[in-house]
Amino acid sequence: MYVATKGGERAIGAAHAWLDETRRGDPSLPELTADQVQAQLGLAVDRVMAEGSCHDRGLAALAVKQSRGDLIEAAFLLRAYRTTLPRFGASVPLDTNTMAIQRRISAAYKDLPGGQVLGPTFDYTHRLLDFALAAGGHVPSGAPEAEASREPTPRVTEMLAREGLMQREAASEDEPGDLTREPLSFPADRALRLQALARGDEGFLLSLGYSTQRGYGGNHPFVGEIRMGEVAVGFTPPELGFEIDLGDITVTECQMVNQFKGSRTEPPQFTRGYGLVFGHGERKAMSMALVDRSLRAAELGEASDAPAQQQEFVLSHCDNVEATGFVEHLKLPHYVDFQSELENVRTMRASVEAAK
Template sequence: MSYVAVKGGAGAIGAAHQLIAETLYPKDNASDTPVDQIQQQLDQHLRLGIDRIMAEASLYDRDIAAQAFLQAQGDSIEAVFIVRAYRATLSRFLDAEPLKLSDSQPQRHVSAAFKDVPGGQQLGATYDYSHRLLGYFLHLPAPQNAAEPTTKPEDDASETRHSGVMQLLEQEGLIETSTAALTEENRDITQIPPGFPASRAQRLQTLARADEGFLLGMAYSTQRGYGQNHPFIAELRQGSVNVEITPPELGFTICIGQISMTECQMINQFHGDTPEQATFTRGYGLVFGHNERKAIAMALLDRALRAPELGEKVQAPAQDEEFVLSHCDNVEATGFVEHLKLPHHVDFQSEIATLRALRAHPKKGRTEHPDGL
């Protein structure tokens, strides 16, 4: 079969778009369900998918994410692309105050390192202990005995929720002190792209909007020996937290709403110049919505990328800052990979002409080797 250039141009593109429109909004649809109702159903029944889109698009708006998910026909990366394009049109008028995650209202709070933690273990809605059987939740029997609370009443809970596992380890000097600095310049990576070496804040921003699958694969590699990671989850918390701003014209802080976040604090292997100075090290993940898998993977990669800071050799891909940060963005990766579907007729014809010329004159410009090689 000979190579034939594809023709069609603008007419073909318009027809392709019309096919998508007819698939999304068929004119002979008997149900006539309004689009906004479909979006509400998506947000209700596919919440985790909507949360993933919001996280990777860096925009917390459930309605917009659901609308993009519908328009993309369930392609989450395409939906992220759509939401990011929409995000680029929005004005930015004020920075929020640092989130007070210790004051969050947790729907889920677990620790794999300690059984008894401040605030108590709270399983919430989780697939961690379910059977992966189709239809498993349809006829689930009601529990006969309600689980006993692991904490005391609210008067004690309000007292303990401010001190987490990391704070308890800090009090004993068993973990490195937090390196977070609120005075660090707040550089939004969507406005000022990070260079290399990047600050930890820039790395965390990049990882927070990175592709979950990429982070998962890289995090998995650190557990298989391609990076120094022997992790324990100190706390995994998912819940709602207040967003506060301080308008200059008011001079005081006001709450403008709540968002759902997932936070993972990871304990990693020892570090120290002497046995007396040895402490556990940290990894951290914070993501929009209910995104536990991504928050955990982010915490593992955060620790791996701190190798130079901790005096460790950079030997594995997950420890290579430039490799990880340059390849973790799904929109950028999609652009490079999927652009191969677009017309490259001129480039390919040039390659064909070059190959034909080489085959027509195989020895032109080459010196014969005395051994006939």
């Protein structure tokens, strides 16, 4: 029996009013501003920009505030907002070689040209809760400064490539596919895979990356290089016909260096796994690089039987906005579907009883 139900409006209105009140929390405490979120919860903002696939720190901070700190909900809000905006075009590809480096480390070379620069990192902290922060009123003493380096910071992968020990990337200026315009179809090429991974869920990619290290499609990686800092975004407006800078954005890049046994056509050498994300997102960039490399198994003639090597599995499930939509839709009314299931089970039971 199908019964149209109405009458939820009042309840929904009241629920949203309560949500508003709960978001605000104790009114005797000062209200958190989006600017404070942007300045002081910067890594949450960066994650929302990466997974929301839209670089705008102010909007991401507002989304974090509105979602009460639910970062997947925040990414969802940002994705929804971007659909209201026209697209002016595509940027010139970022040149991460010209990055104004805040952090740059290599686990493969100790003495690399340009040096190892730690930047603002949690690494080497003791992971002890700092109760001074709970007390408030803490004013940082100010980061020390030193003579700025003028040394160039060449890519580790380029140093290896010059020796012929690192597989070169395919030189191509082909227009990359865009999964926001055309739904993914399989097999997906590397450009589409990198786009999907760049906006993929950090937790999902972290676990998949971890699985490759534990032997599910192992690819023996070294962190060739991680770098984080500002890069200029170039754009060529059609009405001007020449390239201009739109400004700078912060990105994190990870180059994983992986051993490759060689094939009939290629000598033994290193191959790359590549990660690039908006903001300071080192764990995400590393996870992306591990998964990018594992998804290259087929093109490199390696076995691809582990989950992280199967592109249809990885790419169809890495988007947390899509995933949350499908998982959470289960809580919406399914009264009619369930009614039919109920009928079914009752009929089956009756026939089992009758056969006794």
